[in-house]
Amino acid sequence: MKTNHKVIFQDASDLSSIPSHSVDLVVTSPPYPMIGMWDEMFCSQDSAIESALDEGDGRSAFDLMHNTLNPVWSEIHRVLKGGRFVCINIGDATRKIGQDFQLYSNHSRILNYLLSLGFSALPDILWRKQTNAPNKFMGSGMLPAGAYVTLEHEYVLILRKGSKRVFKTWEEKRNRQESAIFWEERNKWYSDIWMDLKGAAQDLSDKMSRLRSAAFPFELPMRLINMYSVRGDVVLDPFLGTGTTCIASMVAGRNSIGFEIDSAFEDPFHSMADDLVGFANEYMEQRLRQHILFVRDRLSLQKPIKYTNSHYGFPVTTRQEQQLILYNLLEVVDVGTDAFEVSYQTS
Helix, strand or coil: CEEEEEEECCCCCCCCCCCCCCEEEEEECCCCCCCHHHHHHHHHHCHHHHHHHHCCCHHHHHHHHHHHHHHHHHHHHHHEEEEEEEEEEECCEEEEECCEEEEECHHHHHHHHHHHHCCEEEEEEEEECCCCCCCCEECCCCCCCCCEECCCEEEEEEEECCCCCCCCCHHHHHHHHHCCCCHHHHHHHCCCEECCCCCCCCCCCCHHHHHHHCCCCCHHHHHHHHHHCCCCCEEEECCCCCCHHHHHHHHHCCEEEEECCCHHHHHHHHHHHHCHHHHHHHHHHHHHHHHHHHHHHHHHCCCCCCEECCCCCCEECCHHHCCCCCCEEEEEEECCCCEEEEEEECC
């Protein structure tokens, strides 16, 4: 088995190189409007944004920033197949512009635009990010009533295009069964609150790119890819950054396409791809070890486990886990022009 991965360093508002109805899943985290680290990028897209910020008109700046993102969401609707999913990690912003301090609700603005395109909203995930701040209050502190709460969570918006995906052929059904996740993973991953993931620091050579990366941790796209796609699907990230979604796609046995406007991210992505095989196989081994520990704990509590996985021979909780298999990576080959081919051990 082999998968293919392509990184395209250009603005994602033009996805014309991707055919319509050819993508199976979108997992992304866009630049966050009204977060200061992104001002320069947004202003470079539309000079009116800089004018609005200079004039203290935060609401206009907010609207204009989202207007630069809207073409990307429209293109995503075009390239996504029916029955497939979009997963968008986005945080809201609090900011003082002039004398006006307020919340700028990025998640609701993006959600409403996606609904206007025809997507169907599904329950979202609250990613509870741990904070390093020593105090849990802002504003006037202990004195009512001018304090405001800190933002310590982000959203993962989940939407579907069209009706439920159908697996028709024997091959499609078999691939779906082999792409299953463990019962105990399902119980954790399909919760609407994730409290166990920390933000990821990035080791980039360019300081500004490091500041702008604001990358989500590997585990976040890895979970979403396993939850909302099957092995061999095509995953798109139109705001690739350091390449976490593509890396997770490689580990999970999916194909991927990533767009990134900042070429400073190219070297870090290549560096991660070079070290991928060892990392990926250790990650797979860890998933298997965690399952075995779960089985031991469950049996020690005299809780029944009725089924056996046909590939590994260990107990599993449900019938749907019987064909589950995790493929080890054999090699990652740079095939040129920011394209990679990944080979897997399938037997």
